[in-house]
Amino acid sequence: MLDRNGPVADSAALDGFWLPSLAGQLETRDRAFGPDHVPMRVPVLTPHTLRELLVELKRTGREVLATRSVREILTSIENVAGRIASSKDLLHDELVATLPGLTGYSEQMIAVGLERMSEGWTARALREGLEGEFGALDVLDAFQARQTGGYQRAFGPELTVHIFSGNIPGVAVSSLVRSLCVKSPSFGKTAAGEPYFAVCFARALAEDDEELARCLAVSYWPGGSEDLEAIAFSEAGAVIAYGSDESIGSIACRVPPGVRFLGYPNRVGAALLARGMLNSEATGELARGIALDVVNFDQQGCVSPHVVYVERGGQVSALEFAQQIATHLDELSRDIPRGMMSPGESTLIHQLRAQAEVRGATVLASQPGTEWSVIVEERLEFDASPLNRVIQIRAVERLGDALAALAVVGRRLQTVAIAATERELETLAVELGAIGATRIVPVGQAAWPSPHWHHDGRFQFMDLVRFTDLER
């Protein structure tokens, strides 16, 4: 009951891996994943088989990717992205049918997520992203003349090892896609919280472009299997890891020197509303925007807001604005129901609501359950939300006061949604950027970063590659 992921015995299990080089010679065991205890076959990998697999993957990568242009790769990726987005495709259906039980998200949330995330995997979006960072795609295909003289070519890692986290379905696919774009074969280690999307992506890619799909391997092992990770890291040219600070810290220590490491740890978001925007015409849209930012992926993402700072003195008070947000959260809880809750998650919200109430806050909340909560108070500190649609509204005298509170969050600050005049926005953007924020967006768009965003402030592709300069 308390352990979501235990052993199971069920022959109708899903295949929780994509290991084409080991087809037919793989030992597996069944294991239950997610709040629905979905049975899934996972490989029993020994350090020896893993090393062989990775060596083979690198060989395949060299052979296949050297013969492909980036454009060809993008086209194959786009074909799968189209299927994921299309509600008439079996792949889309399978994801909508399986991911809710595996992740706890509602079917509606998964469907919205598939549509929005696959927008970033179209050939156009990927091409524009690559061009934005490299100037032109050709530098990944052949040596190109440099303006400063000589030639250069960008090479992706001979192998990228990805350690995924389970909070947002689709992030794993984006990670694999980016590596393919720079012609790096990839091994993806899935998370217990979302063990399936990357597998489905690779399998679908094989139906369209079998050769390219052989440049991917996806598998699961329990977190902290350091013997397997040691093999994976020693074979890798780059390691990309998503997860808690603790797990990122642990992985960072174990990646050998010389292997590129990109860690994506815990991050949080906030929102700022200037008093000038709080007039009665605009607030309805803004309240709906905040509600959407809270609803999307139930605040599990690093881009989701935890606290909304509202500047006093507008036509609409912080409390009235909070009431509007509450109304939208209530409506949205029917359109996009919140995901399944563990007893701990529900309990935390009930406890936090009471704590805030006794402290003097106004608590607007669903009853009797915890579907949504809006906590309004005159308090400056940034408190992390217990997530699952709990938003804290804080009235401040000036938005500058909020900046001081956000400075404490510092480099953990990911996305800040802002409603302000152009002039205020310019000032706030400078200050937030200096504090550590990596993304500033209009209210309502927090959950859906542009395909070209600098995730955690970094390049999407450029950080993966190595340049070779040719001087003549």
Next chain:
Amino acid sequence: MEGYEQLRLEIETLIGRPIRPPIEDDKFQQLALSVFRHQFENNLPYRRYCERRDRTPDSVQRWRDIPAVPTAAFKEAALICGDPAEAEIVFRTSGTSQGPERRGQHYVRDLRLYETSALKNFQAHVLPDGARLRAIILALPDRLAPDSSLTWMLEKVRVHFGAAGSDYFVDQAGLRLVPLLAELAASETGERPLVLLGTAAAFLHLLEALKQRNRRFSLPAGSRLMETGGFKGQGRAIPRDEFYEMLGVHLGLSQFYCVAEYGMTEMCSQFYDNVLRERALGRSPEQRYKVVPPWVQTQVVDAETLEVLPAGQVGVLRHFDLANLDSVMAIQTDDLGIAGADGFEILGRATGSELRGCSIAMDQWLTAQR
């Protein structure tokens, strides 16, 4: 005030009755509704909490409908009847990572009911045979932990039930292993049984030291142990069964003589395992569960809707403790449990490890920054 004193005496009388059979629901109802009226009238933050829920002594007819306050509320307000400055003592939850400003505080106006409840329940479940034993205490003494309710209780137990030579074996530096081992060795050769009292974490520490030294004691027959709390702060946690097995191997204690206590800072009453009390009645209980004393009612509620669950379903524990006369009787915990025919089993905290999301460690981290 006369009515108050009478109410207090009635509760004290109830606590004085045998642990079983349980009290008739009518009697509990009558006392609980009186306590609710008293708390509604005198405990201002609690009154506001009830009023926001439209629950008043006039509208509430059944004890089950009395609003239960989540324990986290004790972090923010002095939930006491009357002036907080008049509290005889303020118990605080242990600091952990939350920092001093976030500790739960239980203002206790009058320690008499607390003491009566604690001693009666301890005696019934740890000393059901009326034994008077030397107490070996594996917890901080009260001068080192003046606001710990556990320490306060253990000191009362030592004074009331401990034979000569009862002592504490933990200080700021941790377990005082050398004198403790000497004490255990001396007891082994004598015939006077011991009662070991303390935190599960301290006992685990002792067991690991004994394992390392390959030392096994065989304590005199009738020796027993009461442990409480989780394995917080300990490098590892082990399943309860394994823990009791190790106690058997290294101290020679039968599982029937290992009693787990479950208490909380916010409550004047505690819960104990049934095993030793039943053993004293000549039974060999097959199931270990927590006994609800007659002056307490415990419900298991759905974590999401807070609706009462039938026996056998896992939910969150909610207690109604008449001994909390001057603070809040109805407490919504964050402990997971499952109700049985005659008590409940506790399954651990309902918060923490299973949380998902990008910000699991954030609150802790942010608090550390302040």
